Amino acid sequence: MPELPEVQTVINILQDNITNETISGVRVLYPGILHDTTVATLEQELPHQVIKGFRRMGKYLIFLLSKGSLIVHLRMEGKFYILPKDAQVEKHVHIIIDFESEKSLHYHDVRKFGTFTYLSTNEFEAISAYPMLGKLGKDANENWEEDELYKLIHDKKAPIKAVLLDQSIIAGLGNIYVNEVCYLAKVHPLRLASSISKEEANKLSFYAKKVLDEAIFYGGTTIRSYTSSLGVTGRFQQFLHVHGKAGEECSVCSTEIIKLKVSGRGTYICPNCQILKPKVVAITGGIATGKSTIVQLLREAGLQVWAADEEVDLLYQKPAVIEEVARRFPEVCVDGIINRKGLGKIIFTDPQARKDLEAIIHPFVYEALDEWIKEQQKEKFVFVDIPLLYETNREKSFDEVIVVSVPLDINVKRLMARDGIDEQYAMKKIIVQMPLPEKAAKADYVIDNAGSIVDTAQQLNKILQKIRR
Numbered sequence: 001m002p003e004l005p006e007v008q009t010v011i012n013i014l015q016d017n018i019t020n021e022t023i024s025g026v027r028v029l030y031p032g033i034l035h036d037t038t039v040a041t042l043e044q045e046l047p048h049q050v051i052k053g054f055r056r057m058g059k060y061l062i063f064l065l066s067k068g069s070l071i072v073h074l075r076m077e078g079k080f081y082i083l084p085k086d087a088q089v090e091k092h093v094h095i096i097i098d099f100e101s102e103k104s105l106h107y108h109d110v111r112k113f114g115t116f117t118y119l120s121t122n123e124f125e126a127i128s129a130y131p132m133l134g135k136l137g138k139d140a141n142e143n144w145e146e147d148e149l150y151k152l153i154h155d156k157k158a159p160i161k162a163v164l165l166d167q168s169i170i171a172g173l174g175n176i177y178v179n180e181v182c183y184l185a186k187v188h189p190l191r192l193a194s195s196i197s198k199e200e201a202n203k204l205s206f207y208a209k210k211v212l213d214e215a216i217f218y219g220g221t222t223i224r225s226y227t228s229s230l231g232v233t234g235r236f237q238q239f240l241h242v243h244g245k246a247g248e249e250c251s252v253c254s255t256e257i258i259k260l261k262v263s264g265r266g267t268y269i270c271p272n273c274q275i276l277k278p279k280v281v282a283i284t285g286g287i288a289t290g291k292s293t294i295v296q297l298l299r300e301a302g303l304q305v306w307a308a309d310e311e312v313d314l315l316y317q318k319p320a321v322i323e324e325v326a327r328r329f330p331e332v333c334v335d336g337i338i339n340r341k342g343l344g345k346i347i348f349t350d351p352q353a354r355k356d357l358e359a360i361i362h363p364f365v366y367e368a369l370d371e372w373i374k375e376q377q378k379e380k381f382v383f384v385d386i387p388l389l390y391e392t393n394r395e396k397s398f399d400e401v402i403v404v405s406v407p408l409d410i411n412v413k414r415l416m417a418r419d420g421i422d423e424q425y426a427m428k429k430i431i432v433q434m435p436l437p438e439k440a441a442k443a444d445y446v447i448d449n450a451g452s453i454v455d456t457a458q459q460l461n462k463i464l465q466k467i468r469r
Contacts, residue, residue, distance in 0.1 A: 003174030004140060005215035007061050010080060011054045014105075017082055021099040022050050023065075030094035033107070035115040035132075042118055046070075046097065055124060058136045058171030064122050071117040071130070072107075078114030081106040140172040141212035150201035153193040154396040160196055161189035162263040164204070173208060175265050177215065179243040181207045182269070188276040189262045189269065192399050195277065214239065242268040277373050279381035280397075281467060284389035285404035286436045287429050288415035290449035290456070294404055295385050297460055306372045307385040308365055315364050316340065324360045329353070348429050362392060381467060390434050390442060402463060403443035405436045406450045 026046045028039045050066040063070035072078070081093075085102045095107040095116060107114070119127060128134065137152070138144075149170065156163045163169055164178045173181065182189045185203035187196065196204070218239065241251060246259040246268060255272035283305075285291050298305045315321045316338050325343070326333035332342040347354040369384060376382045381399075389395055406414070408430075415426040440446045445463045449456050 003177055003215075004056075004059055004172035004212055005177075007059050007074060008056055008216045010074075011056055011061055014080065015054050018051055018099065018103065018105060019053060020050060021101055021103065023047055023097055024100045025098045027096040027098070028094075029089070029096070030112060032112060033094045033109070033114060033116050035117045037116060037118045042116075045118060045120070052122065055127075057128060057133050058139060058167055059174070060133060060136075062124075062127060064124070067120070067122060069119045069122050069127050071115075071119065071127070071133070073115045075109070075113035075115070076111045078107065078109040081108060135168050136171040137167060137169045138171065140170050140177075140208045141216075142209070144202075144205035144209065146202060147198050149205040150196070150198045153196060153201060156193035157399075158193055159189060159262055160187060160191045160193045160204075161265070161267060163193040164208075165263070165265070170208065172212065175267075176240075176243045177208070177211055179268050180211050180241055183242045183274060184211065186273050186275075188274040189267050190260075190276055192279075194396055195280065195399055197397055242270060244268065275374060275377060278376050278379045279399045279467070280373060281381060281383050282389050282395065282398040282401045283383055283385045283404065284387060284401065284439065284443075285449075286406075286411060286433055286439070287387065288418050289404045289406050289411060289436065290414075291385050291387065291404050293449065293453065293456060294402070294447065294460060295383075297457055298383050301464075304376055304379050304382040305385060306369060306382070308369075308387060309385070311365055311368050312361060315361060315368075318364075321360065321364060325357070328356050328360065348425075348432060351432075354432065358388075358392070366394070388433070390439055395442065400444040400467065401442070402445045402447060403436070403439045404447050404449050405440050406448070408436075410450050411436070 023046045026042045028034065028042060031039050034042070045068060046065075049068065051063060052066055053064045055062040055064060059073060061072045061074065063072070083104050083106055085098055085104045087104065087106075089096065089106070090108065092110045092112075093106045093108050094112065094114075097105040097107075099105075107116070117130075117132070119130060121127060138148075152169055153160070153163050156169075161178055161182060164173050164181065165175070178189070181204060184207040185200060187200055187204060242257050245257045248257050249255070250257055250270035250273060253270065253272045255270050257268055257270055260267050260269065283291055283294055292307075292309075295305050295307055316325075319336075322333065322336055322338060325338055326336075329343060329346060332339040332346065343357070347357050373382070384398065386392075386394065389398075389401065395401055411430060412423060412426045415421070415429060416423060419426070419429075421429075445466075447456060447459045447463070
């Protein structure tokens with residue numbers, strides 16, 4: 001299938017060969033190719049118009065004429081041939097545009113999937129507003145700002161490959177190039193788009209432009225049936241990393257490249273370079289709302305759970321962390337030991353101190369989490385207990401979120417009993433976090449943990465049934 005690089009290569013060659021040519025007539029051999037256009041319209045409007053130039057939007061090729069424009073989509077196998085006017089008309093040629101110079105442009109399409117649309121304007125702003133063009137996303141080989149692609153995909157609960165193929169999100173990427181882009185960005189194509197981090201999204205947009213620019217430079221990728229007399233040489237196929245290479249070794253790690261299906265499309269990956277993360281469900285809530293109860297119930301059910309608080313306990317024993325904390329909070333570090341209660345009093349009363357501590361601890365925590373997830377490849381889904389999920393803006397890194405909630409009065413009483421503190425201090429600890437109702441509004445699931453353990457377990461089991469679907 002001709003994709004963006006092939007279309008751009010065709011445009012470049014048409015630009016060199018038929019710009020300023022005057023149309024003498026048009027022969028429509030198969031009217032089914034026309035979209036929102038009639039044979040009579042082409043026969044009346046095209047003659048005497050001059051081809052002034054060409055533009056591209058995504059995979060659409062646009063002829064800019066002296067009075068109007070012609071929008072063409074090559075689809076699966078559409079291709080152009082520039083021939084003498086008296087040349088034999090081959091089978092599967094559906095439209096012929098004749099020029100006063102005695103040249104002709106033949107449109108050849110075995111499957112008849114391509115489309116031709118005539119517009120009575122040659123103003124590009126008006127052309128780009130035409131429905132089939134106006135819904136296109138940003139062109140894949142344009143320059144992308146940092147986090148720009150992330151903002152477009154972070155709420156999409158679909159495989160990243162399907163999202164990248166969606167022309168309304170990012171225009172111009174086809175199956176071949178999405179396979180290559182995902183490989184270079186080390187992203188498994190089955191990953192949900194909502195699980196893609198900002199860093200990964202930036203890599204995807206970087207490699208999308210890089211791969212497409214290189215493919216255009218080398219004349220596209222002519223695989224299987226796509227060839228053209230216009231010089232789409234297809235030399236980029238010599239530089240493909242994974243597409244069409246099932247059974248061959250990955251050039252980076254020598255692991256065998258495999259083929260699988262993603263959204264119905266043939267997909268090639270290196271299973272070592274592109275690790276498929278399991279479905280990751282985050283558990284969060286407020287301080288002392290009962291997240292540890294949910295963790296316990298999940299573990300009793302034989303499910304894999306990672307808890308941030310447990311990781312933090314381990315971190316406070318690591319020399320590198322102790323050194324960083326002691327440098328910022330010397331008053332709570334004695335003989336290489338951190339006074340956790342003393343540290344807690346500081347961070348719950350001093351917002352800047354809390355930010356400073358988070359800047360030290362959170363990178364270690366999320367690095368440990370990423371490593372843990374990589375170890376869970378045999379699991380279909382796992383759970384992660386992160387108290388400050390929303391406060392650290394990490395919710396989009398997870399497939400789904402469970403919020404554990406209780407009324408404020410119960411929350412205060414439980415925290416007082418758990419930590420042996422008075423009501424005033426308990427409220428200080430609670431109000432530094434995002435309000436529970438706000439978290440609950442953002443979540444996929446909410447567990448009301450105000451009742452008995454049996455009631456909580458029943459709510460969790462109902463959620464698990466949905467997650468397992």
